[in-house]
Amino acid sequence: xxxxxxxxxxxxxxxxxxxxxxxxxxxxxxxxxxxxxxxxxxxxxxxxxxxxxxxxxxxxxxxxxxxxxxxxxxxxxxxxxxxxxxxxxxxxxxxxxxxxxxxxxxxxxxxxxxxxxxxxxxxxxxxxxxxxxxxxxxxxxxxxxxxxxxxxxxxxxxxxxxxxxxxxxxxxxxxxxxxxxxxxxxxxxxxxxxxxxxxxxxxxxxxxxxxxxxxxxxxxxxxxxxxxxxxxxxxxxxxxxxxxxxxxxxxxxxxxxxxxxxxxxxxxxxxxxxxxxxxxxxxxxxxxxxxxxxxxxxxxxxxxxxxxxxxxxxxxxxxxxxxxxxxxxxxxxxxxxxxxxxxxxxxxxxxxxxxxxxxxxxxxxxxxxxxxxxxxxxxxxxxxxxxxxxxxxxxxxxxxxxxxxxxxxxxxxxxxxxxxxxxxxxxxxxxxxxxxxxxxxxxxxxxxxxxxxxxxxxxxxxxxxxxxxxxxxxxxxxxxxxxxxxxxxxxxxxxxxxxxxxxxxxxxxxxxxxxxxxxxxxxxxxxxxxxxxxxxxxxxxxxxxxxxxxxxxxxxxxxxxxxxxxxxxxxxxxxxxxxxxxxxxxxx
Amino acid sequence: xxxxxxxxxxxxxxxxxxxxxxxxxxxxxxxxxxxxxxxxxxxxxxxxxxxxxxxxxxxxxxxxxxxxxxxxxxxxxxxxxxxxxxxxxxxxxxxxxxxxx
Numbered sequence: 001x002x003x004x005x006x007x008x009x010x011x012x013x014x015x016x017x018x019x020x021x022x023x024x025x026x027x028x029x030x031x032x033x034x035x036x037x038x039x040x041x042x043x044x045x046x047x048x049x050x051x052x053x054x055x056x057x058x059x060x061x062x063x064x065x066x067x068x069x070x071x072x073x074x075x076x077x078x079x080x081x082x083x084x085x086x087x088x089x090x091x092x093x094x095x096x097x098x099x100x101x102x103x104x105x106x107x108x109x110x111x112x113x114x115x116x117x118x119x120x121x122x123x124x125x126x127x128x129x130x131x132x133x134x135x136x137x138x139x140x141x142x143x144x145x146x147x148x149x150x151x152x153x154x155x156x157x158x159x160x161x162x163x164x165x166x167x168x169x170x171x172x173x174x175x176x177x178x179x180x181x182x183x184x185x186x187x188x189x190x191x192x193x194x195x196x197x198x199x200x201x202x203x204x205x206x207x208x209x210x211x212x213x214x215x216x217x218x219x220x221x222x223x224x225x226x227x228x229x230x231x232x233x234x235x236x237x238x239x240x241x242x243x244x245x246x247x248x249x250x251x252x253x254x255x256x257x258x259x260x261x262x263x264x265x266x267x268x269x270x271x272x273x274x275x276x277x278x279x280x281x282x283x284x285x286x287x288x289x290x291x292x293x294x295x296x297x298x299x300x301x302x303x304x305x306x307x308x309x310x311x312x313x314x315x316x317x318x319x320x321x322x323x324x325x326x327x328x329x330x331x332x333x334x335x336x337x338x339x340x341x342x343x344x345x346x347x348x349x350x351x352x353x354x355x356x357x358x359x360x361x362x363x364x365x366x367x368x369x370x371x372x373x374x375x376x377x378x379x380x381x382x383x384x385x386x387x388x389x390x391x392x393x394x395x396x397x398x399x400x401x402x403x404x405x406x407x408x409x410x411x412x413x414x415x416x417x418x419x420x421x422x423x424x425x426x427x428x429x430x431x432x433x434x435x436x437x438x439x440x441x442x443x444x445x446x447x448x449x450x451x452x453x454x455x456x457x458x459x460x461x462x463x464x465x466x467x468x469x470x471x472x473x474x475x476x477x478x479x480x481x482x483x484x485x486x487x488x489x490x491x492x493x494x495x496x497x498x499x500x501x502x503x504x505x506x507x508x509x510x511x512x513x514x515x516x517x518x519x520x521x522x523x524x525x526x527x528x529x530x531x532x533x534x535x536x537x538x539x540x541x542x543x544x545x546x547x548x549x550x551x552x553x554x555x556x557x558x559x560x561x562x563x564x565x566x567x568x569x570x571x572x573x574x575x576x577x578x579x580x581x582x583x584x585x586x587x588x
Numbered sequence: 589x590x591x592x593x594x595x596x597x598x599x600x601x602x603x604x605x606x607x608x609x610x611x612x613x614x615x616x617x618x619x620x621x622x623x624x625x626x627x628x629x630x631x632x633x634x635x636x637x638x639x640x641x642x643x644x645x646x647x648x649x650x651x652x653x654x655x656x657x658x659x660x661x662x663x664x665x666x667x668x669x670x671x672x673x674x675x676x677x678x679x680x681x682x683x684x685x686x687x688x689x
Contacts, residue, residue, distance in 0.1 A: 073652045079642050161653035233657040489675055559675075568680050 055086070055127055055200040060177050061193035061217030062156050066170065066184075068229045069262075071444035075170055075184070075274070077156035077177065081139035083107060083130040086149050086202065087121050097121060099147045100130060106141055107131040132175055133157040151211075153198070158184075160274045166232050168268045168287035169225065169386070169439065172277025180277065181285065183223060183439065185387045193220035224441045226262035231255055234560045235265035239534070242553045243269045246539035252288035252418050253557065258429035258522055258531045260455045261437045263384070264561075288535070290382075290389040293415040294516045297500030298352045298482075298546065300411030302424055302520075304361060305349045305473060307372035310465045313363045316472050318345045320356040327355045330402040334358065334410070337499075337545070349473045350481035352497060354410045361409030369408055370397045375460045376424045377434070378416055384437045392416045411500060421498075421520050422533040428474060428494070429522040429531050432466040433457040470494050475525050485551035486521055488559055490569025495521020495554065497546035502538065514538055519550035523558050524570045530561055 037045060066075040083103070087096055100117055103109070109117075109131060120128045130150065139152050158173045171182020179188035196217030201210035235253040243251045255265040268288040272279030279285045286292065308314040325339035336355050340347075348356030361369060373379070379394025393415035395404070407413035419437055427434050435457045474494035477483040482497040498518040501510040517539055522531035534550040534557075543549055594602075653659075664670040 073649055076645065076649050078646055078649060159649055161649045162656045163653075163658060165656065165658065230657060233661075237661075563678065 051126060053202055056197055059196035059198050059217045060155055061195060062219040063177050064191040064220035064222045066223045067444050068225055068227050069441060069445055072229050073161055074166060075158060075160050078159050079154055080133045080157040081136060081152040082132045082155045083150060083152055085128045085130050088149060096149060099149060103142050106138055107134060164271050164273045166227055167271050167274050169227055169266050170274050172274040186385050187223055191220040191223060194218035224444050226439055226441050228264045230564050231561050232265040235267040235557055238553055238557045239267045239269050242536060246536060246541050246549055248536045249538040250288055251536040253534050254289050254418055254422050255530055255532045256422060256437060258426040258528045261435035263437055263439050289418050290386055293390050293392055293417060295500045296411040296416045296421055297498040298411055299421050299496050299498030299518050299520050301349050301357050302496050303372055303376055304357055304409045305469055306461055307364045307369050308360050309469055310461045311368055314345050314360055316346045320348055320359045322353045322355040327358050329406045346472050350476045352482045357409050358406040361405050366400055366405045369405060378420055382419050382423050382437050384419060385439050390417050392420055418533050418535045422531060425520045426531050427460060428466050428469060429528040431463045432459050432461040434460045470525060482547040483519060483551050485547055486519055486554045488523060488555055490571050491523050492525035492570060493521055493523045494525045495519055497551060499545045515544045517544055517546040517549040519546050519554045521554055526570060529567050532558060
């Protein structure tokens, strides 16, 4: 049988095999490539796609509001917009940057800001802030320009409607709304809430086509301060006047309610506006009420007097010879500001005689004085809820030298903060009980009245000691002694003045012309409504004593506060008799 | 083949059932549409509420700034020429001596 030959069919079969083989190779190549993309390079490529396709910027939550004790707004976060730019790979760099330059004037971009944006674009950043926290009006203006790649995210901006008032208490926040000072920092976790997250989806050309909120942010909790706006204003105004008039480097005033330890005002000068945080000078940011260590001078004689009387080591009428006006202590001569003759113990403190107080200290002894200083918690923080509180400096007893006992007795060789001295005076005002100071409350007091809330207290000296010291010494400091400039017509005032020489940091010696002047006191004596400390750092006029510089500030502030609190005089100014209480508005 | 003749009753019943089904379906669709529409309205109103709440907050803050004591003090002194009262000009209301004084 002859075989029939079909040359065409043979060729077709070969071609089919070739084609199949080619397809197989092609498919095999594809499979290899797929394995490479999906298995070997999977994680790297997935990350690259997500980077190109998705953005998940955080959403800052609305920060809690800060109120004063009567419910007035001291700090609040308001909605604003932040402009961002999403660069594209498809478009030339200069073309994209031109769009950013187009909004330069509207968004008030500085050269530096513009340069930063340019650098980030060159580095290939996928998300760039153009301008944070701009007004809704500006955002709308830019939005109308319809510039590709520029979009907005809603954020919050911290606003302090009372301006510089209570700046050192409030502190401030940074651009991300994170507390950076004051209660904003101390209570940041409570105020800030929880961050949310948004999702931005982009196409291959990096153009955003979808924006959604993945996780809603949780707003922060509100905070109520013990500060009273009016009292704070009075304190700040009078402090600024006093510092400027005396040419001093700075000063501080703290007003508190002794029974509760609540701080009604805490002023520090120089100051700043928390709306523009951080302040330009670090000195302005320093809260001198808690961050300024100073040798207190004669205000510390409060502790010496308490130690002498609590331990009954010195009688009120015991006599001390101060006639020479000076005393030698371990090679040093310590002077009184004038020769005072022979004084009783009471008069020694009333007239603030260093010579007399040093003699008193020898009756007390170093151990007893050290124990009393410790009881009043010097050398340790008061625990007020503000950041950066200083401990003060109290040397351990074993480090005391021959000069330490007399020096401590008159307020040298020890450093304190203003709030520590006020806490000590509050022990006297509270008839022997120590109530730690505090700056926050549970809830506002809408009536705006000074209502005491329960506070933990500890009795550290006998009531009898405190009462006798008030009657026999601290009231008379203001009536007849160094604190007469703190007298208030119609009110009984108790207090103590202080003037301490400053140390020259270069030589380590005391400077005869540089002082820290202070006055600490409370009013009315019978049932103290307010206590206050005034510290003026380095007054540069001829008047530099606490009784001359700080006591008048106490008087000015206290008289206005008592009027504001509707606290009637306890003595008829004309007749000098005790008068009635003024009815409160709520009782009428 | 004999065609079944439906009774009038059956036709009416079937028609009623059909009508009811159509009506129910129509009502359901209308109901769903209305719900969706209301949902949009609620969403819009909620957005409006949020915006108004933000506006209230802004206005409250602005009011606080306008009533700040520093500003009031400046206006009182500079624009209205007011001065602080002297001690003898202060009269305490309901001021009476206590018993035994």
